[in-house]
Each structure stands twice: as structure tokens, then as C-alpha cells.
Amino acid sequence: MQTDILIIGAGVVGCALARDLSRYTAGITVLEAAADVAEGASKANSGIVHAGFDAHAGSVKAHYNVRGAEMYPSYCAELGVPYRQNGALVLAFSPEDRSTIEALYRQGLDNGVKGLRILERDEILTLEPLTNAQVVCALLAETSGLVSPYELTFALADHAAVNGVQFQLDTPVTAVRREDSGWTVATPRGEWHCRILINCAGASSAWIHNQMTGREEHHIVNRRGQYWILDHASPLPFRHTMFQCPTKMGKGVLVAPTVHGNVLLGPTAEDIDDPLDTATTAQGLDDVLQACRLTWPQVNVRTAVTNFSGIRAHEEKGDFIIGAVQGCKHAYETVGVESPGLTSAPAIAAELSALIAAAEELAKKDSWVQAKPLPKPFNEMTPQEQAAACAQDPLNGRLICRCEVVTEAEIRRAIRRPVGARSIDGVKRRTRAGMGRCQGGFCAPRVAEILSEELQLPMTQLTKNGGDSLLVTSTLVQAMKEAQTK
Numbered sequence: 001m002q003t004d005i006l007i008i009g010a011g012v013v014g015c016a017l018a019r020d021l022s023r024y025t026a027g028i029t030v031l032e033a034a035a036d037v038a039e040g041a042s043k044a045n046s047g048i049v050h051a052g053f054d055a056h057a058g059s060v061k062a063h064y065n066v067r068g069a070e071m072y073p074s075y076c077a078e079l080g081v082p083y084r085q086n087g088a089l090v091l092a093f094s095p096e097d098r099s100t101i102e103a104l105y106r107q108g109l110d111n112g113v114k115g116l117r118i119l120e121r122d123e124i125l126t127l128e129p130l131t132n133a134q135v136v137c138a139l140l141a142e143t144s145g146l147v148s149p150y151e152l153t154f155a156l157a158d159h160a161a162v163n164g165v166q167f168q169l170d171t172p173v174t175a176v177r178r179e180d181s182g183w184t185v186a187t188p189r190g191e192w193h194c195r196i197l198i199n200c201a202g203a204s205s206a207w208i209h210n211q212m213t214g215r216e217e218h219h220i221v222n223r224r225g226q227y228w229i230l231d232h233a234s235p236l237p238f239r240h241t242m243f244q245c246p247t248k249m250g251k252g253v254l255v256a257p258t259v260h261g262n263v264l265l266g267p268t269a270e271d272i273d274d275p276l277d278t279a280t281t282a283q284g285l286d287d288v289l290q291a292c293r294l295t296w297p298q299v300n301v302r303t304a305v306t307n308f309s310g311i312r313a314h315e316e317k318g319d320f321i322i323g324a325v326q327g328c329k330h331a332y333e334t335v336g337v338e339s340p341g342l343t344s345a346p347a348i349a350a351e352l353s354a355l356i357a358a359a360e361e362l363a364k365k366d367s368w369v370q371a372k373p374l375p376k377p378f379n380e381m382t383p384q385e386q387a388a389a390c391a392q393d394p395l396n397g398r399l400i401c402r403c404e405v406v407t408e409a410e411i412r413r414a415i416r417r418p419v420g421a422r423s424i425d426g427v428k429r430r431t432r433a434g435m436g437r438c439q440g441g442f443c444a445p446r447v448a449e450i451l452s453e454e455l456q457l458p459m460t461q462l463t464k465n466g467g468d469s470l471l472v473t474s475t476l477v478q479a480m481k482e483a484q485t486k
């Protein structure tokens with residue numbers, strides 16, 4: 001199979017880059033190992049648009065973080081993705097913490113972050129009354145925001161697809177070979193030949209780099225972060241994202257609202273061997289809870305709806321590696337894009353696509369289709385808007401997910417999107433069906449029926465989340481026949 005540009009990895013970075021490169025006249029294909037886009041770090045993170053004070057001044061991270069955060073409001077508006085600028089507080093509980101806060105403030109100014117201020121105890125408790133009263137001072141970052149990371153990635157993938165980008169899911173790259181005319185990439189579904197190869201493979205990005213160059217130059221440490229997520233039925237304890245002082249392992253544990261009104265507690269920072277081991281552990285979740293008590297002494301996880309974990313792709317040298325691959329023609333990469341990679345993705349894509357277009361002499365297309373945001377979710381409509389939506393399409397009147405108020409029309413639309421849902425979790429992340437209190441206990445069978453109808457697949461071929469996560473292994477008739485022949 002042949003393509004001009006091949007991107008490895010359909011996380012937020014690969015999808016943002018594919019979308020920006022789709023402005024140029026070139027055939028673009030994205031190869032993704034998983035069964036859906038946004039299955040790596042881009043589905044399981046804190047969803048914070050970081051203001052940019054905690055990346056070291058002069059680092060690649062600082063550059064992309066600050067520029068990315070500035071792009072977010074208009075970027076999300078263009079794509080129709082929920083984004084909210086709620087501001088963040090970094091709390092200090094000791095004189096040493098105060099020094100850290102002052103250092104972060106100065107670093108933020110050096111990085112060009114606007115809206116930074118140091119607050120004293122009384123002002124913090126007025127702003128956020130549930131904060132631990134032992135707090136000494138805090139750094140306020142007004143430009144910090146919230147986004148749904150996977151909804152952003154889906155919107156970018158859809159926009160890339162309507163502009164001609166091909167997505168090949170379930171297609172892990174197993175080897176990369178340099179040729180005179182470009183690159184050959186091996187997968188279990190056959191070989192791909194391309195002129196320009198771009199590595200956006202997250203946790204595998206160092207491995208792909210080392211394959212490309214034939215040198216062991218980069219090494220990724222898999223740093224897992226575990227979370228609790230609380231139901232949005234209870235009032236939010238804090239309006240701001242509440243950080244503690246960072247440690248050498250990362251930004252520390254936070255208590256944060258999500259863009260959909262849940263509360264997020266976490267993450268841990270544990271170095272593990274397996275880049276796919278997104279298990280949660282009793283120890284990890286207990287560590288999160290203990291750490292959160294410092295910020296929010298009354299924290300209570302009785303309203304928890306689920307736990308999850310994500311894996312940061314931490315490159316040993318500690319910074320993002322972005323640009324042309326040194327010593328390789330027609331090769332580009334984004335290696336070690338750990339936090340603040342979600343924040344940085346729009347800026348990485350904008351700058352890297354411009355660099356590639358200039359170096360590879362790509363011509364701009366005459367016409368490029370603008371993003372078409374999804375209609376307002378049914379659960380955010382006024383009663384009048386809901387009545388009008390039901391009159392227009394009766395499937396809006398059929399509630400499938402009671403907890404999150406998701407309609408049959410929305411589920412069918414999610415499956416029919418340009419890069420549509422193919423599994424129960426694919427529907428969940430595109431519509432929120434199954435994200436509520438019952439975690440899909442009521443709606444999953446109905447979602448499976450709709451998936452089966454839309455995809456024209458028997459129930460026995462549907463999965464929870466790709467691979468071998470089958471929902472139904474056999475029909476009753478088959479099972480009875482098998483029992484009789486035993």
C-alpha cells in the first residue's frame with residue numbers, strides 16, 4: 001500500500017497533525033495500533049489545559065505549552081469541543097512550599113504566562129472555602145482551563161477524515177525500514193510505503209525513533225497515573241483546578257472539576273515496565289485519596305463512579321523531542337510527549353505541519369473543508385430545545401442512557417461520524433452513554449443493539465473496546481447445540 005505521508009499514532013498529537021497537514025495536497029494515512037483513536041495517553045489524563053508556569057524556562061515543553069494554551073479557546077470553539085477556562089491554584093502548606101510557589105511564579109513570568117498572582121490564605125479561603133485551612137499561600141493561574149481530551153481527539157480525527165485523511169485502526173507498526181525513495185513500514189495487515197514518515201506513537205515513540213535511525217538514542221519510561229472520578233450529581237467542591245506543589249515525578253496530585261462537571265482526584269506517578277498496563281491498584285487509589293486530603297480534608301469517594309489510569313511517555317532526558325529526525329531524510333517525530341502534551345498538541349501540530357510543508361515543498365489545497373461542530377448535546381438543551389429536537393427527529397425522544405441523558409439519535413450519530421464509534425467504549429467516549437452512576441449497567445445492551453444494527457454486525461462480533469473484549473461469545477442456540485454435542 002502506498003501513501004505520501006504516513007503518521008504512526010492516532011492520539012491527540014497524531015490527529016492534530018493529520019488535521020493540519022490535510023490543508024496540503026498529499027495523500028495522508030494514519031496507522032493506529034488500537035481499535036479506536038485516542039486509546040493511549042490521550043484518553044486517560046487530567047484534561048487540564050496548563051497555563052505554562054511549571055515547564056522549565058527555555059525548554060521545548062515551555063514553548064509549546066504556552067503557545068498551545070493560548071490557542072485553546074479558539075481551537076475548541078472552531079471544532080465544537082467543550083472547553084472551560086476555570087483557572088488553577090497551586091497550594092503551599094509550608095515555608096518550603098512558599099519558596100516553590102515563588103519560583104513557579106517567576107518561571108511562569110519567564111515563560112510569558114499571563115494572569116499569574118500569588119494569593120495569601122484569606123483570599124484562597126474566600127475563593128475556595130473547602131480548601132484545607134492550613135494553606136499558607138497559593139499561585140493563581142487564571143489562564144488554566146479544562147478540556148475533554150478524547151472529545152478533542154475525535155473532533156480532530158473527524159476533521160482530518162473529511163479532508164481526505166485515511167485512518168487505519170487495529171494496525172500496529174512492527175518494523176520501519178529506510179528505502180531510497182522513502183520508507184517501508186511493516187504491520188500485520190501488510191506493508192506501507194511512503195515518502196514522508198511521522199512518528200507520533202506516544203509510549204512507542206522512542207522505539208520507532210530507534211528503528212528509524214538504527215541507533216538507541218531515546219528511551220521512554222512508562223509513568224502511570226491513577227485516578228478516582230466522582231459523580232457530577234453532587235455539587236462541585238472547587239471551581240478552580242487545585243494543585244499541590246510539584247515533585248520531581250510530576251505536577252503532583254490534583255482535585256479538579258472536569259469539563260462535564262465530575263470531580264477528578266489523582267494522579268499517582270509510578271514507573272512501570274508495560275506501556276499497556278492501565279490497571280488501577282488498591283494501593284495507588286489509596287495513595288491518591290491520602291494525598292487529596294491535604295487539599296480537601298472532607299474528600300469522600302462514596303460518590304465515585306469509576307477509577308482509571310493513563311501512562312505518561314516520559315523520555316529520560318525530560319523534554320519533548322519534536323521536529324525532523326536528525327540524520328534521516330523525510331522523517332519527523334514527536335517523542336516523549338508527556339504532560340503538558342495535551343495542552344501543547346495544537347501548537348505542536350501547527351508548527352510541525354508548517355515545518356514539514358516547507359521542507360517537503362507541499363502545496364496548499366485550493367479548498368479545505370471547515371470543521372462542522374456537532375449539534376448541542378441533548379442533556380445541555382433547554383426544555384424548549386429538547387421538544388424541538390424531538391419534533392425534528394423522534395429518535396431524540398428515545399433516551400438510551402438515563403444517567404447522562406443520551407438519546408438514540410446521538411448514539412446513531414456517533415457511529416456515523418467520519419471516524420465513528422465501533423465499540424461500546426467508542427460510543428461511551430463520543431456520547432457519554434455509560435459514563436454515569438450505573439456505568440452502562442442499563443444502557444450497554446441497548447447501545448450494543450444499535451451498534452449491531454448500524455454496523456450490520458452480529459452481537460457476537462461486537463466488543464467493549466476492540467481486540468478480544470467480546471460482549472457476547474455465542475448465541476443461545478449455538479450454546480445449546482454445543483452442549484448437546486458434548
Ligand SMILES: Cc1cc2nc3c(=O)[nH]c(=O)nc-3n(C[C@H](O)[C@H](O)[C@H](O)COP(=O)(O)OP(=O)(O)OC[C@H]3O[C@@H](n4cnc5c(N)ncnc54)[C@H](O)[C@@H]3O)c2cc1C
Pocket residue numbers: 008009010011012013014031032033034037038039040041042043044045046047048049050171172173174200201202203204205224225226267309310311312313334337338339340341342343344
Ligand atoms: C496520567 C496523565 C495525566 C496527564 N495530564 C495532562 C494534563 O492535564 N494536561 C496535559 O496537557 N497533558 C496531560 N497529560 C499528557 C497528555 O495526555 C499526553 O501528552 C498526550 O495525550 C500525548 O498524546 P500523543 O498523541 O503523543 O500520545 P498518545 O495519546 O499515547 O497516542 C499515541 C498513539 O500511538 C499508538 N501507537 C503506539 N505504538 C504504535 C505502533 N507501533 N503502531 C501504531 N500505533 C501505535 C498508540 O496506540 C496511541 O494511540 C497527562 C498524561 C497522563 C498519562
